[in-house]
Amino acid sequence: MNEITKQKNAKLVRILVFVVLGMFGFGYALVPIYDVLCEVTGLNGKVEASAVKDVGYEIDKNREITVEFMTALNEATAMVFRSEMKKLKVHPGEYYTVNFYAENKTDKVMVAQAIPSISPGAAAEFFKKTECFCFSEQTFQPREGRTMPVRFVVNPDLPEKYKTITLAYTFFDNTEASVKK
């Protein structure tokens, strides 16, 4: 192999190694890109992680939407978690408050985070919460149980085809991760 070919090879390899590093970075860049896309489009049932301001909507008394409430825990989270009602018929534009009950079943202080999810995903952007226990981590004393409210409104702009919206919460025990922080 002559010197010119060797130099050409070395140059090409350098370029290709940069492409490799770039693509490794691109894999990580997909994480924020994905979040931004979900936020912009309201897809994937991702909901705002903070409270929205109270807006006075025009209440549409002619329309009724069923909002279902689901609660879930995984086996690693030693809690009781339930909603005070399974479903509620609501009018778009009107504010409602629903209570959820959560209880720490362990003898230790527990820091837990509830993660909301809304389906169908495309309805997520029309479901607004002014108050929710999911906006921040909740600290439970040993064996403490408490009732926590969620105040929400369905934006009257919700397309006609949606008759039912499901709001699901999963509580995760975040004690270990929080202690480290």
Add this chain to the structure above:
Amino acid sequence: MSAVVAEHDDHHDHHDHGPAKGLLRWIITTNHKDIGTLYLLFALAMFFVGGAMAMVIRAELFEPGMQFVNPQFFNSMTTMHALVMVFGAVMPAFVGLANWMIPMMIGAPDMALPRMNNMSFWLLVAGVLLLASTLFMEGGAPASGWTLYPPLVLQTGNALPFAIFSVHLLGISSIMGAINIVATIFNMRAPGMTLMKMPMFVWTWLITGFLLIAIMPVFAGAVTMLLTDKFFDTSFFDAAGGGDPVLYQHIFWFFGHPEVYVMILPTFGVASTIIPVFARKPLFGYSSMVYATAAIAFLSFIVWAHHMFTVGMPIAGELYFMYATMLIAIPTGVKVFNWTATMWKGSMTFETPMLFSIAFVVLFTMGGFTGLMMAVAPVDFQYHDTYFIVAHFHYTLVPASVFILMAAGYFWLPKWTGHMYDERIGRLHFWLSVVSVNILFFPQHFLGLAGMPRRIPDYAVQFADWNMISSIGGFIFGASQLLFLYVVIKTIKGGTGEKVTDEVWEDAAKHSLEWTLSSPPPYHSFTTPPKVIPTEHF
């Protein structure tokens, strides 16, 4: 055309030498032919390891109820079978073919980066051994399916970090192999070997090389995120910390869809090499083949979410991914048309490589059609995660990639070894394989349409009959492959005793440069560039 015999160039300051003596030759070698042989033999060994795992799967599914293995181990088998076959057998086999054939096809003395070539092979061995070692770890080998979806994969026992590091090693190995191949094709071509004169196999590997360079780092990133999620408290895919498991599926399939073309594009290349030789005609539509390959590679990057129609995508997303996926049928159709047109009115003979290649064209087309069925988003909900998808991708991999690898073996073994293989056993191997592969996979379409899910060790009784037939086909197919092993060993040891010519196949030298070398070719070939470049494929 006269044979161009490689001659030692006296003006070189380094002196050419033959292979090193003893076993050390295979460890320290930087010769493209040695490394090609290593890759091919390793891939063949892994083909039998992965095949043995498939036999466990088919034995367990022979009848309903639990027979031989527990469900956890069964799921490890489906996962490991896929990982071993993809990363240990099919991909290395094509890299091995690239190592052997590309320098000889483009008139180069060796690969561009011979030392890196050696390293990428031994990293592959290390990666596969690390992966295999997880079988013996507490908690068993990964059992989440080869896609390694979280959160399920995070429940893997001690094996998780080892499986992830093994993916890293395999990824680095393929990236190095790909960089080497791209550099060889760009910089090492003999004078006169322009890009549009290169054999199709070289073209398909050039494009595959770029695919690998683009996607393997993304996969490495995805599994690294799994690793940090599990051990370093990140939350890329952990809903509790604000992450999203669906994100993993997007990143994985951004890698995963081009990855399946990494396995099929070189397959197309070999088929385009073999069919013209036995049809005794130039390849029909050479330039359209090149553009079709490039088009398929481009499309592979923008269709990934068709693997995840059921995650709850909006209708606009489903429509986009559905139509984009269907577009792939156009360049693929061009290819199938061109292979058929190459055979049209050709003076065909049906030696074993040609038999496998014709079976490839027919059966791959069937696999492609079931792919089109699943591209239709609304009906995909019925097919998703059933045996229908299992039937689909096995049709595009086994009677396609694997058959073409067999064809390549029969086609080039006489060139590599200088001995003729036993045509009688080759044909027996072909007929047993082509019949049994259909008994094995065709009934799986019916099972899937009837609702049998994939990755389960037990099933409802109504699926019993077709599963039994499928298993019988599987056992015949598995056993038939031992014939191939026999043929390979026998050919290496002297074959039929018939002396093969340099061309081996009638007029093969018109098609590609490797047939102008002696059989077997000298250890160092084309140390001086060939003077005549075959151009007949126009």
